[in-house]
Amino acid sequence: LINNNLIFTKEELGESGISISFGKEQIYNFNLLYHLKNSNLFPVKTEIALPPSTNYQDVQIFSIEPNPQNVTRDIDGNWLAQYILAPGKKIDITVNGKAKIWLNPRKEQLSDTELKEYVKEQPYWETNKKEIKDLALKLKTPYAIYQYVVNTLTYDYNRVQENQPRVGAYGVLKNPSSAVCLEFTDLFIAIARAAGIPAREVNGFAFTQNSKERPLSLVKDILHAWPEYYDNELQGWIMIDPTWGNTTGGVDYFYTLDFDHFAFAIKGISSTYPIPAGGYKISDNAIGKDIDVKFGDNFAAQAQSLIISEDFAKGYFPGLNPQGNIFIKNNGQIISLPQEIVITTGFLQPLSQKIYLRAIPPFGFTKIPIKFKKPSFLTNKTETVRIAINDSYIAKKIRITPFILNQWTILGGTIFVSVIIGISFAIYKTGNLSFFRRKR
Incomplete structure (x- = not known):
């Protein structure tokens, strides 16, 4: 930066082009559709993941139709709306709200006990495999791991169309030329965790105008996956995007992200749950569009109630x-x-x-x-x-x-005494207890 002018060399432009973000925040309006069905012969309790507030975003929820039984917050910070479905019941749930995305994350202090959960092995994050351990010993830092993932894997556009299954970190090391965003994410998380660096997965909406440079490959809706790691010095989760770092030809998605990543669900305690918005599909609407996210222009402050x-x-x-x-x-x-x-x-x-x-x-x-x-x-x-x-x-x-002074005790005692008096009076009038005896 010279005299308020950004200067780039020919070599820098040739490597990756220019990516510039202006401002400190971006506002999105969202309408989300979830489909739930209970095929069992008994009631079931289920839940959906709402877009949560995180250290990168603030979320306002205006409406949820139909209303949930409750909305809870899990260890990863996900907002989970709970429903009870009767046997054979099918419902469509609509969620309307706004989100404000920050360029710079806020602090989120976690204890050593909490951070230990984010270095454990999980399905698709095979930290105990020798190949993963060797890479962790060699690379050691989040940036070195990011660079390795960006430079080693190749994005496979055909896999998006074919909807092939997730192979995980160990699987993509065997076939690095066929990766989508999940594998870029899985490999970073697995190596980071093996190196003792807390890391987890984020699923959500990613705004893109170029599906080749910034591909989306999580599900049929416009969804994306990217990792984040915990930085002890900055005291917070830091989001990065090795997928787009690879497909853009070298644009830096490590030191500065952008306003284009809107988190729907966070997977840290589990590598497979919760399911983000856009993933709640049933056979009746398997190809329907359930995600509607548009730019907004106002994010009014709301008081808690x-x-x-x-x-x-x-x-x-x-x-x-x-x-x-x-x-x-x-x-x-x-x-x-x-x-x-x-x-x-x-x-x-x-x-x-x-x-x-x-x-x-x-x-x-x-x-x-x-x-x-x-x-x-x-x-x-x-x-x-x-x-x-x-x-x-x-x-x-x-x-x-x-x-002895309780009103019900007094009332009960009064009734009991009245019954005894009545029986005593009856006995007195008859002169014997014959009316209690069964005739033979």
């Missing part, structure tokens, strides 16, 4: 543990931030509890069991349980009543 509820009983007996559940539902369009729930009471112990609340995806909820210590046997008081998250709170009054 959490709804608190509980299921505590109205009354409890002393000598037993008062307990119930708190439900926190994300009623907004963005993932909620991790935060604390504060529970306070007047006399029930503990008087104050702080519970860490993990992030909840849009349309999701979490259930938290709460338990107090046993009050003394003669306790006869009304307690107010207050549950607060930031500036929002609810209060629930519960009554602690000794067994």
